[in-house]
Amino acid sequence: MKHAFCAGILAASLAMPAFAQDEAPADFMSAFRQVIPHVMAGDWESALAPAETALALADTPMDRYRIRHMLTDINARLGYWEATGRYARQAADVIHGDAELAATRMVMASHMAAEEARAAWHLGDTARLADANARFSLPTICASTFMAAARATRPAFTGTTRISGFA
Numbered sequence: 001m002k003h004a005f006c007a008g009i010l011a012a013s014l015a016m017p018a019f020a021q022d023e024a025p026a027d028f029m030s031a032f033r034q035v036i037p038h039v040m041a042g043d044w045e046s047a048l049a050p051a052e053t054a055l056a057l058a059d060t061p062m063d064r065y066r067i068r069h070m071l072t073d074i075n076a077r078l079g080y081w082e083a084t085g086r087y088a089r090q091a092a093d094v095i096h097g098d099a100e101l102a103a104t105r106m107v108m109a110s111h112m113a114a115e116e117a118r119a120a121w122h123l124g125d126t127a128r129l130a131d132a133n134a135r136f137s138l139p140t141i142c143a144s145t146f147m148a149a150a151r152a153t154r155p156a157f158t159g160t161t162r163i164s165g166f167a
Helices: 002-014 028-041 044-057 061-078 081-097 099-104 106-123 126-135 138-142 145-153
Strands: none
Touching (some): 028 044, 028 061, 044 061, 061 081, 061 106, 081 099, 081 126, 099 106
């Protein structure tokens, strides 16, 4: 089922109208859609250029975060650790710099700090590793609105539960 779903997404993205080689995408989503088939196929080298084009076209904080997160992943898979750390830090900064994203995506900011720490470890940069690890903290994650909302909507435990057919 998982493979059928992924194949469906890949087929749909490949069916999207292709841009001519010299025709630049007009907006962020057009550019972002060009990245998806390469990512789905695991063609990380080919995904890099359209992702950087999408970065230049990102005009909302969510779009700037989204493409930097994708660039973090692409560069990590290619082993470009300096770029991985840079995009991870920028993605976290976008979240911290926007009140709406900070309220809903703080867990992702902590994830980006972990990605930056991984890049720093690969680069042997201990100061950057310590800084990134300091930003990847349990209180940061637990203070997230997402976590608070999850706790608020979780049903309360009301006692023992009997499973039918078992004594």
